Amino acid sequence: MIGRAIFLLHFAVFATPVFAISGKLSIVGSDTMASVLTDLSREFQSVHPDVSFEIQGTGSAAAPPALAEGTVNFGAMSRTMSSTELADFRRRRGFEPRGIQVASDDIALIVHPLNPLRQVSRRILDGIFSISQRCGGPRYGLQWSSVFDELGDLPRAEIAGLSIQRYSRTALSGSYGYFRKEVLCGGDLRPQVMELPGFAAIIDAVARSPGAIGYVGAGFVDPRVRVLAISNAGDEPGSGLQPGDTGYPFSRPLYLYLAQAPGRRLSILECAFLEHVAGPMGQAAFTRHGFQSDGLGLTEDVASVCP
Amino acid sequence: MSVPRQRFLQDFLFAGLVRVTSVLIGLLILGMFIQMVLIVRPLFEQPSAVARGSSAGLATHQTESGLQVLDDTGVQLAVTVSTPITLPKRNLQLSLASGPEGISIISESSSATVGTSSRRRLAMPGDLDALSLVTTDEAEQQLLLIFNSGAYRLIKIYADGRLQSGVSGSLPPHRSVLSVPGRQSWILVTEDTLEQVHLRFAQGRGELVPLRTLAIGQGLRHVSQVSPSRRLLVTTRSGSTQLWQLGRPEPATLDMLGSDSTSANWLSPVRFRVHYESVPARDYELRDGVTGVSAARLFLPVQHEGYQEPGYYWQPVAASDGFEAKLSLVPLLIGTLKAALVGLVFAIPVAVGAAVFVGYYLPSRRREQIKPFIELIASFPTVVVAGLVGLWLAPRLTDSLPEILGAVLIIPLAMMAVFGILHRLPRASGRIGSVKIRPLVLLPALVLVLSAGAVFGHWAEQWIFQGSLLMWLPTHGIPVQQLNSLLVGFVLGFAIFPVIFSLAEEAIYEVPAIGATGSIALGATPWRSFQDVVLPVAAPGIVSAVMLGFGRGVGETMIFLLLSGNAPGSDWSLFSGLRSLSATLAIELPEAAVGGQHFQILFLGALLLFILTFVINTCAQLLRQRVIGKGRVRR
Incomplete structure (x- = not known):
């Protein structure tokens, strides 16, 4: 009950409309991906200084509930969602989460x-x-x-x-x-x-x-x-x-999961970040951290969620 | 208003405030307790179901009184023989056919990387029509064939598609087979019981072994498939519906479903449809949050699917479907108590000894100088202590284990020796000067004793333990881990030492000096006077200090998280790691789904921790109050 109240309060405080590429992106999930995501966010901020990031690397299991609650933009996972996690997400949101494989580890x-x-x-x-x-x-x-x-x-x-x-x-x-x-x-x-x-x-x-x-x-x-x-x-x-x-x-594959309701588009901010991840700078960051990212068709995946 | 009146009002208001505050704190604690009990309660409730409307519009899908075999969600392989079985993990396709020799199994590798698709064939005796189940285990290493007669055969599948006939054996004859998620165990449906069997590996060979019997009692009419949360619905001949949770010895009878049902089947993990003889089928949903765990599963040895032997295992989650949760709280309780006890063993001698010295021997002025510094140790955040001291100490502790053990073990021996010698000496020569020079004599002596212990340990390693204690111990069945209970206990001792010292010192100092000085005036030695006059009065206070230190150790988290290794073993060995309740809560609670079984069990652990520390602290406080009361009476 109190959790729900705090959750609603978050909405009241943070749900401000985004007009330019500015605002806050929060990513919760895999600890494996935390350092590369921090790097990616820093590079992204050097291009878009008005964007702030909140990255929590507690473990992949933290991503599905946070994504289902709608408190984060992306869920970082170093595995696919299990069928119980998918079922839980469907039950709470009524649609499927979308996973984009960004690299393999x-x-x-x-x-x-x-x-x-x-x-x-x-x-x-x-x-x-x-x-x-x-x-x-x-x-x-x-x-x-x-x-x-x-x-x-x-x-x-x-x-x-x-x-x-x-x-x-x-x-x-x-x-x-x-x-x-x-x-x-x-x-x-x-x-x-x-x-x-x-x-x-x-x-x-x-x-x-x-x-x-x-x-x-x-x-x-x-x-x-x-x-x-x-x-x-x-x-x-x-x-x-x-x-x-x-x-x-x-x-193993590394994913960014997102909760994209059918018929709704991602925000400009989210798309800009995904395009950065799929771009040459983002890919270089993954290689630098020891991940493999070639041959995944990442650009096509990103283009399919951000037309 | 007159001054006395004002004074009275102030007193009254102040007393009221104090009383209200203490009541509020009490209520807060009670509230937290009740909240935890409420979270934990569904664990032990009987499941029940609520109606979710009737499915009257649907054609009444009546299953005959015969048993229905339903498959596992998704990946389960069909029993029908003609369709090939695909093994996605191994890039293989298997098909079965009747041949003159009996059954032939043909494996076809469909992988492009292996090259041209290769075909292999294995023939084995048996009748294809008598097969009741064909499946693989989850890793697709074994093909399992179960026949109606109860005979079974395991066939090993190699990476290149080669098949090798493995173990065969017999199980009870049955009418059909149900798959349990995880493909590690199966349920044989007989006339009036369900026999669960599991696939167990020993020395690279699998075999099917009976696991448990689900006694239905009244005769079976219909059995549902096993849901992903390992539940199955059994309809009996008398028309009642039982809900079995695999791992619980007793079923729950769902009376609210009526008593003329013919079958019940899962629609989702919590939703199911019941068909009736007279009325249209109805849908039900299990009441939320009721997860049904028996106390036996939490506190007694459990035989898990695929495990060699029953035991205490804690492995509540794994990110795979069909996982059987291992929920024994025993390893966590053992870990917590083991660490706290080892911590006490390190902390008590140092803390109580220091308390006696500071509280009894030292003059007040010196006492006030040194006490705050000792208590300052308590202000170190334990995460810093664990991170700096512990991680620095960890490799050194194992590297020089015999020396350290020698030094630790020699202290009680040396103390006994010193007491023995002093006892025999004439009284005057037993004294070592005044209290001021005593440390100057005793500290070098202590260093000498410790060095002697270390040398002895080193010597013992060479001569008794064949040159290496680290290798001698595992040869004799005791594994040595670098993050072990000794390390945790030592660092924990460091954390609880100031607690015990501070309270024990207070208890000793509180004892009115008049008794001690009186006895000394009558000719007792200071130690004699301490032993016979001060200690009896201070003892409850010292005991309470130790108990509070224990409570502090049990609730400690960061030291456990960083230094204990968090391995949920359930042994009492000092050289292996441990997993404490508090560290488990810190690791798992943030990730557990609110209201789920894992969450509730973690809260049950939290409740046990709370009760443990609450009882210990309350007893310690009661003891303390007794001693404080005594002191006051004497004054």
């Missing part, structure tokens, strides 16, 4: 540089991270030695006796959802998997402890950790793909 598996692993397969990851082993992975013991023993020809590593420390994002992030669904075949993470509130924290934790393994967005990787190659089929050395390679298996 490769999920990189990282370990400490002391770790002799260079390449992993889905099966090994399933064994390390999953409790239900839905990809048919083995059930490893507590120590790295059980992983190394199974793989055979790894150099006898000094970290073999250490506990496997697994790091993940918190359960509400899009990356977690993606990892669970695509890497673990829909299985659950073990209860021992530690959940940290950001990729930077995961990289930090992995860089600090030799027994650690974690997953991060490829754009976040820094030289303190080693990125593992992913082999699609067996465990033969050299068959793995690095993030950014074509055919890299763990690549």
Whole structure:
């Protein structure tokens, strides 16, 4: 009740008509996209100084409810909306949200540089991270030695006796959802998997402890950790793909969702921002942050919502 | 107005104000409590339905008394055999055909990247007409065939389209099979029960294992499909309708639907249509927010679909459809209590020791100089402490774990040794000068003892733990994480130390000096006088200080969020991480849909946290008031 009152109050205060390219754009959602969106907003502001931005990167799950309530212009999501989220949106707004894929993000598996692993397969990851082993992975013991023993020809590593420390994002992030669904075949993470509130924290934790393994967005990787190659089929050395390679298996789409009622046009401000995102400057920003954005047909998508 | 009268009026108004304020605060707390109870209540309510009009205009879609097999939303594969089954994730098409050898399964890779489409065939014994379900698991790794007789067979699907016959086995004979969202478990419909089976993987091989039996009791007439929120509607022979929530042991009987229904089917996750013998079909909707969670699911071990064994698991959400929520509050409670207890272990000796020294031994002037500085520690925001101290400490703690453990463990040993020696010595030689030079003697001694402990730890690592404690512990079944309970406890101890110190010191200082000075005048040593005269009076105050410190530890959030690792394990090991209630609330509450099951369970956690801290704090306050009262009486 009070929430609704505050929500209505927002309308009374902020719903002022927009005449020129000025006003406020608010984007809520994916933490992965927060930094690139901040960059994009800064570039946009250098062209249109009267526009202010409010960007919240709390996690993809925050986008659908905020979009359904109509409190934001765009919902940034690092996954597609689930059918329950779509159903909830339809129930509250009566139409479908529109998602525009703006880039894709490769999920990189990282370990400490002391770790002799260079390449992993889905099966090994399933064994390390999953409790239900839905990809048919083995059930490893507590120590790295059980992983190394199974793989055979790894150099006898000094970290073999250490506990496997697994790091993940918190359960509400899009990356977690993606990892669970695509890497673990829909299985659950073990209860021992530690959940940290950001990729930077995961990289930090992995860089600090030799027994650690974690997953991060490829754009976040820094030289303190080693990125593992992913082999699609067996465990033969050299068959793995690095993030950014074509055919890299763990690549997920990044979306900007918008609530465009049928027959209604987006505001000039919203369209200007979308065109900026699809333009060369916007694309350069995505590349700079380690995302891939070619071949998505982004310009056509934007043209279809902003004629 | 005369002065006394004015004075009286002022007093009266002031007293009234104080009383009103305290009542208001009480009401505020009560209001928050009631609000939380109201949010949580639907969790434990029986579901009910409200009518949403009759669908009289529609042709009465009467399903015969026979059972109907409905498919899973969207992706479910048809039972009809002739149409090929597409596996979008694997770029494969499967089709089944009758052959001389029995059933042949043909896989055709339709991917352009693989090259020319390749065809593979697998033959297996069986009769195509006796099949009751053909499906894959969610990851499309396994093809599952279930026959009416109860026999089943799993077939592994490789990326290149190769098929390999896997485990086969037998299940109860049944009339039809229902799919549960998530394609990890299925329900076999027999004459009067529903048997849920789940696909479990062990060492790379899947098998179908019975999970639970839904006893209908009165004979089945019709079963609906399983809704995305894992509910199914069962119409019994007597015409009543039961609502089953998978995971709850008991169904809810929806009496408001009448007792001559023939079938009930879902229209949406909350809306359903009921057909009747005599009257036209009617639509109903489940009352909003009633999510039905049994206490057993929250507090007892639960066998989840696809898991190896029952256990306490917290995984309330995942951004995928058909996800079975794991809602055990046990890991969160264990995590919270474990951290608070470890925090107390670190904080109590230091805080109470410092309180005794400052409140009893130190002259008032020195006391007033040092006390504010110790209390200043409380003014550090815990997020800063966690971020700076904790993250700096985390790698160092694990790197020099044996040394630190040695130093921590030697303190009680050293204390016992010192007490033992002092006890045996003649009384005069047991004293170490005046209170002023005592720290000058004791601090170096403490440093010596700690160093000795560290050296001992280092030595023990070399000789007892085969050179590395970090590797010795996991070999013996104890995993060591860098973000572990010791680290959390240590930093938490730092946060609750000033709370305990401040209150315990107050309690000791409040004890009237007359008893202590009197006993010293009669020849007792200061310690003896403290032990026998001051401590008995101050003890309830010290205990209450510890309890308040515990309450503070339980409610702490930022330290947990940054340093505990938030892994929802349910063990009491000091070397593994933990997930506390407060950090879970901080992470998940902002994202939980208001009024949803996850939201309500988080509030149940919040309510437990509130009750825990409220009870602890109230007890501590009562204890404190007793001791303050005692002091006053004596004065």
